[in-house]
Amino acid sequence: MSPARALLAKDLRAELRARQSVPAMALFSVTAFVIFHFGLDRATIEGDLASGVLWVTVLLAALLGINRLFVAEEEEGGFDGFLLAPVDRTAMLVAKAAALLLYLLLVELVAIPAFALLLLGPGLGQALPELLAVVLLVDVGIAAVGTLVAALAVHARARELLVPLLALPLLLPVLIGAARATTPLLLATGAEPVPGRWLGVLGLYDMVFGLLAYALFDFLLED
Amino acid sequence: MAEAAPATEAVELDGLARRHGERVALADVSLRLGTGRTLVVLGPNGAGKSTLLRVLATLLRPHAGTARVLGRALPAEGWAVRGRIGLLGHEPLLYRELTGRENLRFHARLHGVGEERIGTLLAAVGMEHRADEPVRTLSRGMVQRLAVCRAVLHEPELLLLDEPTAHLDPAARELAEPLIGPAAGRTRVIASHDPAGDLGQADVVLGLKAGRPALLAPARDADPAAVAALYR
Amino acid sequence: MYGRGLRPLSIATVLALIGAFSLVFFYAPNDADQGFVQKIFYVHVPMAIVALGGFVFGAIMAIQHLRTGDRRYDMRSYVAIHLSIILGLGVLVTGSIWARASWGHWWVWDEPTLVSFLIVFLLFSCYQPLRFSIEDPERQARYASVFAITAGAFVPLNFLAVRLAQAYTHPRVLGTTGGDMPGSMRVTFLLSLVAMALLFTTLGKYEMASKHAGQQLRALRARLAAQATAR
Numbered sequence: 001m002s003p004a005r006a007l008l009a010k011d012l013r014a015e016l017r018a019r020q021s022v023p024a025m026a027l028f029s030v031t032a033f034v035i036f037h038f039g040l041d042r043a044t045i046e047g048d049l050a051s052g053v054l055w056v057t058v059l060l061a062a063l064l065g066i067n068r069l070f071v072a073e074e075e076e077g078g079f080d081g082f083l084l085a086p087v088d089r090t091a092m093l094v095a096k097a098a099a100l101l102l103y104l105l106l107v108e109l110v111a112i113p114a115f116a117l118l119l120l121g122p123g124l125g126q127a128l129p130e131l132l133a134v135v136l137l138v139d140v141g142i143a144a145v146g147t148l149v150a151a152l153a154v155h156a157r158a159r160e161l162l163v164p165l166l167a168l169p170l171l172l173p174v175l176i177g178a179a180r181a182t183t184p185l186l187l188a189t190g191a192e193p194v195p196g197r198w199l200g201v202l203g204l205y206d207m208v209f210g211l212l213a214y215a216l217f218d219f220l221l222e223d
Numbered sequence: 224m225a226e227a228a229p230a231t232e233a234v235e236l237d238g239l240a241r242r243h244g245e246r247v248a249l250a251d252v253s254l255r256l257g258t259g260r261t262l263v264v265l266g267p268n269g270a271g272k273s274t275l276l277r278v279l280a281t282l283l284r285p286h287a288g289t290a291r292v293l294g295r296a297l298p299a300e301g302w303a304v305r306g307r308i309g310l311l312g313h314e315p316l317l318y319r320e321l322t323g324r325e326n327l328r329f330h331a332r333l334h335g336v337g338e339e340r341i342g343t344l345l346a347a348v349g350m351e352h353r354a355d356e357p358v359r360t361l362s363r364g365m366v367q368r369l370a371v372c373r374a375v376l377h378e379p380e381l382l383l384l385d386e387p388t389a390h391l392d393p394a395a396r397e398l399a400e401p402l403i404g405p406a407a408g409r410t411r412v413i414a415s416h417d418p419a420g421d422l423g424q425a426d427v428v429l430g431l432k433a434g435r436p437a438l439l440a441p442a443r444d445a446d447p448a449a450v451a452a453l454y455r
Numbered sequence: 456m457y458g459r460g461l462r463p464l465s466i467a468t469v470l471a472l473i474g475a476f477s478l479v480f481f482y483a484p485n486d487a488d489q490g491f492v493q494k495i496f497y498v499h500v501p502m503a504i505v506a507l508g509g510f511v512f513g514a515i516m517a518i519q520h521l522r523t524g525d526r527r528y529d530m531r532s533y534v535a536i537h538l539s540i541i542l543g544l545g546v547l548v549t550g551s552i553w554a555r556a557s558w559g560h561w562w563v564w565d566e567p568t569l570v571s572f573l574i575v576f577l578l579f580s581c582y583q584p585l586r587f588s589i590e591d592p593e594r595q596a597r598y599a600s601v602f603a604i605t606a607g608a609f610v611p612l613n614f615l616a617v618r619l620a621q622a623y624t625h626p627r628v629l630g631t632t633g634g635d636m637p638g639s640m641r642v643t644f645l646l647s648l649v650a651m652a653l654l655f656t657t658l659g660k661y662e663m664a665s666k667h668a669g670q671q672l673r674a675l676r677a678r679l680a681a682q683a684t685a686r
Contacts (some may be wrong), residue, residue: 006332010325014321076318077312084305084316174248177417180620204612216605219521247681
């Protein structure tokens with residue numbers, strides 16, 4: 001079994017036992033929708049407002065997952081255990097990013113239907129395939145940058161405060177791309193196709209930061 | 224120095240130094256340790272014993288001097304020796320949400336070794352009945368026994384033990400003996416707080432004070448007064 | 456080692472600054488639409504260019520630090536980024552004043568360069584909190600370098616995304632007389648840019664010299680203390 005797969009399996013097993021990240025992120029998303037309902041004083045939203053609310057919520061929920069990503073390694077000696085093994089160091093990046101990606105997909109499985117139920121005016125039916133494409137591109141970007149930020153913050157003192165400060169500006173292009181891409185899908189007048197330019201921006205971001213994370217991660221582990 | 228050194232030394236250090244910021248953690252450490260021999264490192268708290276072990280484990284890179292472990296130079300060839308070293312440090316390096324068995328299985332997969340020995344090792348330390356409970360439910364002594372299993376599971380040639388018997392009761396100590404004691408036949412470096420107890424199994428003694436070697440001799444030549452002086 | 460050449464550099468900076476100020480007040484023409492206030496352009500834009508240059512320089516120094524492990528690169532990276540953050544604050548303040556004077560609002564979202572700059576500023580402002588919350592000095596330097604490189608790579612992507620997002624809104628608010636700058640303006644602008652760059656470099660060298668001296672002092676003290684205990 002490859003080390004990345006072993007690590008991922010270990011993380012998923014621990015998450016299943018302790019049930020920390022995913023339920024919290026999902027619950028947070030639903031609560032956020034309720035907050036938005038009262039904060040905006042709207043029963044239904046559509047178009048760019050709906051797009052913004054959805055992606056801001058996903059972004060903030062992601063922060064919860066990012067915060068916890070390396071905590072077990074740091075507190076329970078997982079870094080040492082991994083560094084002592086004869087494996088490629090980037091296996092940890094791949095495993096953790098894959099775990100974060102999985103958590104995000106699971107959370108969106110709950111959050112998007114909740115969103116459609118609680119706040120969204122127009123139906124999602126037609127828009128779903130394109131929405132899923134956007135979701136995938138967004139999640140890969142968040143996974144790459146989120147893992148890097150989580151690793152940066154894990155040895156710092158005020159880790160939970162640092163993660164939002166570092167991650168939110170870095171993820172702003174993802175938010176811009178996601179929101180602009182999703183707006184046409186959520187119009188009250190019927191879903192329109194997604195402008196390709198935004199998928200391009202998201203794809204470019206994923207590529208650049210994916211490669212950057214891969215190149216820099218080793219330096220975060222060595223001593 | 225060790226007598227009539229065998230063909231390949233397990234550990235060769237020359238002027239090894241390591242800083243922590245501007246503080247000196249280790250300085251001017253030079254020694255040779257033959258294969259199958261035991262080095263006991265003595266010294267007060269903060270003397271650098273744990274740092275030395277972590278450098279030998281390839282977890283920390285030397286800041287000056289040279290270090291060769293199992294014939295490979297550190298840090299350049301650290302990757303080549305990683306799988307051949309076992310570290311039993313202050314932290315048990317076990318995930319608290321996983322069971323003992325799952326932890327050992329994970330360790331085996333990371334090291335690319337088979338999982339057949341897990342059952343035998345668990346039985347050897349008397350943990351076969353508690354191996355399927357999450358580590359967070361176990362007492363510190365039991366966790367330490369699992370940590371011993373983890374350190375030797377991949378059959379390392381070099382064992383690095385940082386106060387290995389600290390959390391073990393005498394019965395557990397006896398169980399761990401064949402795995403990490405002299406009978407195990409591996410090269411060992413032991414950081415110890417108990418000169419009286421551990422000097423007996425040493426071939427070479429290194430005394431550290433504020434990161435610097437204050438004493439280095441074959442065990443039989445070690446002067447008890449010098450050992451006591453380390454702690455003053 | 457950093458103190459060399461500091462005096463001629465300081466003199467050159469002061470001269471350039473005086474020269475630039477003179478040109479701005481006495482030579483450059485008043486803008487037809489925006490009046491005198493437009494002259495803030497000669498502070499705002501050079502500051503922005505130098506600050507962005509400083510961030511990129513900091514990122515490059517960070518790459519060198521990771522590649523060679525030489526702590527001097529880390530120090531250069533730190534000083535460059537830290538000075539650029541201060542300049543960045545100046546950019547945002549002057550940009551805000553300019554927006555208020557010419558458009559009536561203290562902030563405009565329609566100016567993509569300014570908005571991108573705000574985001575980059577917010578990001579790099581995390582550099583120091585990150586550094587100082589990691590206690591191990593070696594690790595602190597390494598992690599800071601990783602962050603500086605990430606933030607540096609972020610700058611162009613961010614600029615692209617924000618630019619695209621504003622594509623169909625108002626034309627540039629804080630532009631000046633279209634693309635064509637008359638000669639007098641160009642000269643003034645170039646001298647302001649040179650002066651700003653010299654200011655940055657001089658302040659940077661001062662800071663590096665002082666940090667270097669501080670480090671040497673601490674190292675000497677540590678060595679003396681170690682010798683005393685060894686005796």
